[in-house]
Amino acid sequence: MAKFLLFLLLLPAGVMAGHPPLAGKRILTLGIRNESNTFSTAPTRESDFTVQRGPEVLAAASWAAACKAAGVEVISTVHAYAWPGGVVEKKAFEKFRDEILAGIRKAGPLDGVYMEMHGALHVEGYDDAQASLVSDIRQLVGTQTLIAGSFDLHGNLSPAFVQHLNLLSGYRTAPHRDVEETRQRAVNMLLTALAKGLRPHIECITIPILVPGEKSITDVLPLKAIYEQIPAVSSRPGLMDASIFAGYCWADLPRSAMRVFVVAESDEYKEQARKAAEELAQQIWDKRQELQLSVPSGSFAAMLQEAAKHKGKTVFISDSGDNTTAGAPGDNTHVLATLLEKKTKKVLVAGLVDPEAFAQCSQQKVNETIRLSLGGKTDYTFSRPVTITGKILYKSAPETIDNKRGAILLDIDGVSTVILNNRRSFTETRDFREIGVDPLQYDIVVVKLGYLFPQLRAIAPVQLMALTAGFCNLDIPTLPYKRVARPSYPLDLDMSWSAIHSTNY
Ligand SMILES: [Zn+2]
Numbered sequence: 001m002a003k004f005l006l007f008l009l010l011l012p013a014g015v016m017a018g019h020p021p022l023a024g025k026r027i028l029t030l031g032i033r034n035e036s037n038t039f040s041t042a043p044t045r046e047s048d049f050t051v052q053r054g055p056e057v058l059a060a061a062s063w064a065a066a067c068k069a070a071g072v073e074v075i076s077t078v079h080a081y082a083w084p085g086g087v088v089e090k091k092a093f094e095k096f097r098d099e100i101l102a103g104i105r106k107a108g109p110l111d112g113v114y115m116e117m118h119g120a121l122h123v124e125g126y127d128d129a130q131a132s133l134v135s136d137i138r139q140l141v142g143t144q145t146l147i148a149g150s151f152d153l154h155g156n157l158s159p160a161f162v163q164h165l166n167l168l169s170g171y172r173t174a175p176h177r178d179v180e181e182t183r184q185r186a187v188n189m190l191l192t193a194l195a196k197g198l199r200p201h202i203e204c205i206t207i208p209i210l211v212p213g214e215k216s217i218t219d220v221l222p223l224k225a226i227y228e229q230i231p232a233v234s235s236r237p238g239l240m241d242a243s244i245f246a247g248y249c250w251a252d253l254p255r256s257a258m259r260v261f262v263v264a265e266s267d268e269y270k271e272q273a274r275k276a277a278e279e280l281a282q283q284i285w286d287k288r289q290e291l292q293l294s295v296p297s298g299s300f301a302a303m304l305q306e307a308a309k310h311k312g313k314t315v316f317i318s319d320s321g322d323n324t325t326a327g328a329p330g331d332n333t334h335v336l337a338t339l340l341e342k343k344t345k346k347v348l349v350a351g352l353v354d355p356e357a358f359a360q361c362s363q364q365k366v367n368e369t370i371r372l373s374l375g376g377k378t379d380y381t382f383s384r385p386v387t388i389t390g391k392i393l394y395k396s397a398p399e400t401i402d403n404k405r406g407a408i409l410l411d412i413d414g415v416s417t418v419i420l421n422n423r424r425s426f427t428e429t430r431d432f433r434e435i436g437v438d439p440l441q442y443d444i445v446v447v448k449l450g451y452l453f454p455q456l457r458a459i460a461p462v463q464l465m466a467l468t469a470g471f472c473n474l475d476i477p478t479l480p481y482k483r484v485a486r487p488s489y490p491l492d493l494d495m496s497w498s499a500i501h502s503t504n505y
Pocket residue numbers: 152153154176
């Protein structure tokens with residue numbers, strides 16, 4: 001409710017409570033959200049998407065309630081979301097796209113379109129599916145309808161995509177804590193533009209930097225000081241919004257890069273928007289060498305040695321190469337194999353994605369012993385299955401299994417290992433609570449993440465980053481890039497670049 005009130009307060013005078021000129025305006029909404037890892041061997045299928053349609057979308061969205069209060073009709077098509085993964089299957093994307101386009105045809109004349117996107121969607125058979133989608137939408141709605149979008153700051157928005165947008169805004173926090181606020185901000189800009197009859201202009205500067213999310217956290221320097229300038233930049237005369245996109249580096253695509261976007265109220269303020277974008281982009285370029293990890297890092301074996309120095313404290317170690325929140329499969333066995341080999345005790349591996357092993361364990365009872373081949377089935381590039389004998393300590397209730405949150409806890413020679421039936425990571429305290437374990441009772445907790453998500457960061461006495469091999473390898477220069485734009489930092493260290501001399505894209 002607080003956020004909803006804040007949203008109303010942010011709207012310009014005369015926009016609230018159905019007052020003209022917004023009353024009777026019509027907005028259509030859609031979304032296909034996925035962060036697509038082009039290095040992964042596991043495609044993202046239609047069944048990986050959670051899909052909302054029609055009233056379901058509107059019931060969940062606080063921005064929709066605010067539109068209603070302002071007298072704006074919102075027509076909803078498809079909102080589809082899949083957890084970060086491999087490239088999206090063509091037939092899944094085309095099914096969602098066709099449904100969206102049919103919805104637009106059926107809707108009739110529209111004043112605005114609001115796209116709820118991630119920005120790093122990549123689809124098999126398409127160079128740039130996002131650009132293709134928005135181009136199709138533009139053809140149907142015509143040039144007068146305003147198209148606005150909200151994005152994850154890990155999106156890679158190509159020029160071909162942005163040219164069809166009138167307004168956009170991206171998250172201002174990573175790890176993300178402002179998802180709803182960003183959506184509200186994008187819709188708020190759309191309503192403001194409609195109320196005032198504006199034709200906004202988006203200025204973009206592409207900064208040739210490939211950076212993993214773990215080296216572009218917004219609440220540590222140097223990015224903290226740069227992101228903090230966004231509100232002041234956005235409130236300069238004639239400007240509506242500014243966004244800094246860290247981009248998504250595990251996509252080997254020409255559009256993978258960092259970007260700054262500044263939205264001006266109209267072409268009249270184009271110069272001001274360009275100047276603001278240059279200021280932000282140049283600061284990022286100048287600080288590029290300071291985009292580093294904020295926690296100690298090294299090989300997994302080195303992190304185990306480091307952990308041993310923190311007796312009496314639980315050490316959280318990220319298995320960063322197999323980070324499912326950045327699209328990795330989550331079944332890489334390197335960490336488990338190393339722990340077993342070193343006979344490490346009081347360790348929790350949370351968790352390992354293996355639906356097959358999960359199904360086998362499901363046939364057994366708690367306290368029974370099972371021998372099976374674990375992991376290494378999807379990530380067979382960087383790991384192999386491990387044959388283990390384990391005792392079942394916990395099994396999810398059947399309803400959890402239906403909900404894709406199934407988990408089995410196995411004791412394997414003192415290494416407590418969580419087997420998951422669906423690709424996900426342990427990001428919140430409830431993930432541990434749900435399987436009846438207190439992570440702080442262990443000496444070491446391994447998670448398949450890069451940076452720890454806020455709840456885990458808050459409870460972790462010590463955090464370490466294992467630089468493991470996998471589809472989300474943090475060592476960018478070692479990735480097998482073929483298609484990214486060159487030169488790009490840090491692949492080309494001797495390059496020079498300046499925001500002032502950069503072309504718009
Ligand atoms: Zn993100």
